[in-house]
Amino acid sequence: MPLLKLFSSVRLVEEISRTDHSNDRSHPSRRDSMDDDNEMTLPSIPRPSRHAMPTLNKPATPLSHPNRSTKPRSGRRHSRARSLLTRKGLFPFFFGSRPSSKYYSYAKKAKSQRLLSLWPLPVITRYTILLSCLISTLNALQWIQLSCSAPKYVLFRHEILNLLLSPFLFNFTLHDVMLFAWNVLILGLFEESLTSVVGGTRRFLRIVLTLVLAVCTIRQGLGYVFSKSTGYAIPALFFSDSIHECSQGLAPFLFSLLVIQSVSIDDKYVLIYDLHDDETNRMTIRKVTLQLFMLLVNYTVKNILWWSMTGLLTGYMAVIVIQATMPLKSDTSLLPDADNRSHDDLYAISLPLNHQDEKCLALPSPKRTPLWYPRRVPLWRILWSAVQRGSLVLFFTLPLLLLFNIYYQQEHFIDELTLNSTITDHHYLFTMMVMTAPRRGDPTYLTTTLQSYLDQWPLLPQLPLSTLPSASASSAVASSSPMATSWDQMPVQEEDNAWYAPLPDTNTVHTTPPLSLHDRLQIIVYTHFTNHPEYDRARAKFTQDPKGQRYIRWVQHGDNEWNHRRHIASALQHALQQEKSSAYVAMLEDDFPICGRRAWREIENIIYLANTHMPHHCGVFVGTGGSGLFLKPHVAKLASQLLFKYVDMPPDIVIQQCLLGKLPECVTCSQQLVISKTLLMHHIGYNTSTSSERSYNKNEFQCNWRHPFNGDPDVAIL
Structure with missing residues (x-):
């Protein structure tokens, strides 16, 4: 019973400023929407005595003060005094006696309270629910095909209709229905x-429709500017999520209304309870504060930073436009021919919205009696007030959104043991084919590239303790295992024009597949030229290096033919003819080193996510041109054949088009390509290209550049 009694005594009311006519019951906008039983209005503002006012049917007499001389003033002093009186709005100048100062403070702080009631639902909220249910039902029945909208779908596929209808779309799951109902509640509070x-x-409906169109348009512009535009020109300003982030129903437009709420930033919600007791308890919170925290619930689902920021930016501009175009609620018919006006007509005031410090002034006329007229606030003061209040909302909202964004953008690198155990149907995980040819000036690009990869891999990866063999078994195997042999004593062998340092045969140590991820990595340096000084230098260096002996093989075919297409095709076929199969055949050019340890960990992440989320993908692309292509074996075999069929197309473009599924022979690869957000390999051979048809600038295709395919809706970024 006490609990029921508590709830029966709880009332939620709104505290609204009454200094303007926006909340006046005489205003048409409020006449039909307010109920007499739900409003608790403060007493009306006392008016000065009529007897102190000059009559309208008598000539104007000079105004005087009992303690001041009635000698007329002239010149600058008189002008400055009249300006001061007009600016300050001093009532003695018009009434002969000054009203109490309580009049001003009371007029400035006048408030009204009315019971908050959202039933029946506000008009726009009601129709929003009906429209959303209709669109979502048609989409669930697959009569229409809609999904959440992102700039990549609009910029590449021109899905305008999906963009306009996606705010009203939700799935019929418990989670989505609850989130939709929550956003509808917020919309109802904003409308009320x-x-x-x-x-x-x-007018509110026109504002909402304008906000929807503006947010959708500005969102596409931001997505283009901070992805395709800055991805190459200013990589530091490249944000991949700006073009990929999906919308979240009504949330972006509600953030716009949050900024517009700053027009009446002092309005509050008041929770009143224990009304039957002598003491009334109250809990007060500003409307803006409550609405902000309600909107942040949308971030518990996913990150919508770019849509939210677009909404805030649009709302900020809308506040300025609304304040600049807000009509003055004045009756201009009262101004001319006021000879027959009553004293009550002199109190007809007209003020712009949310300006609480305006007074009604009357200036004496030399030809007729003093007339009352509304003193208008300068436009710059109105706009400056709007900018201040809107900036205050942005100042408190943006940091919260950025904190959520930081949480969602945390990097989580996959454990190497997890990746190793995910792909177990091949002996090798990666077979990296590094293709090299002589270059102008004989630069040391091949050495630099190989060293960048070896720096990411350990010499002797440590195995989990649970997988280590017993001491007796280890001593028995050590005498016969190549692992016991010193790396410096391992000879370099020549077999069928293939130079390589023999890899340790891990199968002699373990009867199961290799337990270390790095046991499943190999690099094959492949060339068609016998006269290749850089190849000889790199081979001499890394065959004496323990890591080079562990990971690198050397293959040299001496036909000396400058045929890039044939070079790539033979390299792919050589990788596929290895005795032990590989899950991926990676194509690299000798002038594309990796972008450090973090880039290698990202490659591991992408490979893991591709196999867990898209098991039927055709490959992974983390570089540009013909470098950074991780091909599935069946795609590598098909690409080696297509290189000689599409001779009018550059070799690297043939492989890319096959991965994109745009060639007839590769239709199964449509939408089955996984890429990285940025380039994880950078180009160092910009001025020594082996192709005379291509030239590059020094700062092109560098680390952290936007991947050329980033933004294409036909590729996946995991």
Whole structure:
């Protein structure tokens, strides 16, 4: 019973400023939307005595003060005094006696309280629910095909209709229905709060429709600018999520209304309980604060930073436009021919919205009696007030959104043991084919590239303790295992024009597949030229290096033919003819080193996510041109054949088009390519290209550049 009694005594009311006419019951926008039983209005503002006012049917007499001389003033002093009186709005100048100062403070702080009631639902909220249910039902029945909208779908596929209808789309799951109902509740609160402020339901509807169109348009512009535009020109300003981030129903537009709520930033919600007791308890919170925390619930689902920021930016601009175009609620018919006006007509005031410090002034006329007229606030003061209040909302909202974004953008690198255990149907995980040819000036690019990869891999990876053999078994195997042989004593062998340092045969140590990820990595340096000084230098260096002996094999075919297409095709075929199969055949050019340890960990992440989320993918692309292509074996075999069929197309483009599924022979690879957000390999051979048809700038295709395919909706970024 006490609990029921508590709830029966709880009331939620709105505290609204009454200094303007936006909340006045005489205003048409409020006449039909407010109920007499739900409003608790403060007493009306006392008016000065009529007897102190000059009559309208008598000539104007000079105004005087009992303690001041009535000698007329002239010149600058008189002008400055009149300006001061007009600016300060001193009532003795008009009434002969000054009202109490309580009049001003009371007029400035006048408030009204009315019971908050969202039933029946506000008009726009009601139709939003009906439209959303209709669109979502048609989509669930597959009569229409809609999904959440992102700039990549609009910029590449021109899905305008999907963009306009996606705010009203939700799935019929418990989670989505609850989130949709929550956003509809927020929309109802905004409509109930802002309808009277902006001048009625129709004007609020026009504002909402304008916000929807503006947010959708600006979102596409931001997605283009911070992805395709800055991805190459200013990589530091490249943000991949700007073009990929999906919308979240009504949330972006509600963030716009949050900034517009700053028009009446002092309005509050008041929770009143224990009304039957002598003491009334209250809990007060600003509307903006409550609405902000309600909107942050959308971030518990996913990160919507770019859509939210677009909404805030649009709302900020809308506040300025709304304040600049807000009509003055004045009756201009009262101004001319006021000879027959009553004293009550002199109190007809007209003020812009949310300006609480305006007074009604009357200036004496030399030809007729003093007339009352509304003193208008300068436009720059109105706009400056709007900028200040809107900036205050942005100042408190943006840091919260950035904190959520930091949480969602945390990097989580996959454990190497997890990746190793995910792909177990091949002996090798990667077979990296590094293709090299003589270059102008004989630069040391091949050595630099090989060293960049070896720096990421350990010499002797440590195995888990649970997988180590017993001491007796280890001593028995050590005498016969190549692992016991000193790396410096391992000879370099020549067999069928293939130079390589023999890899340790891990099968002699373990009867199961290799337990270390790095036991499943190999690099094959492949060339068609016998006169290749850099190849000879690199081979001499790394055959004496323990890591080079562990990971690198050397293959040299001496036909000396400058045929890049044939070079790539034979390299792919050589990788596929290895005795032990590989899960991926990676194509690299000798002038594309990796971008450090973090880039290698990202490659591991992408490979893991591709196998867990898209097990039927055709490959992974983390570089550009013909470098950074991780091909599935069946795709590598098909690409080696297509290179000689599409001779009018550059070799690297043939492989890329096959991975994209745009060649007839590769239709099964459509939408089955996984790429990285940025380039994980950088180009150091910009001025020594082996192709005379291509030239590059020094700063092109560097680390952290936008991947050329980033933004294409036909590729996946995991």
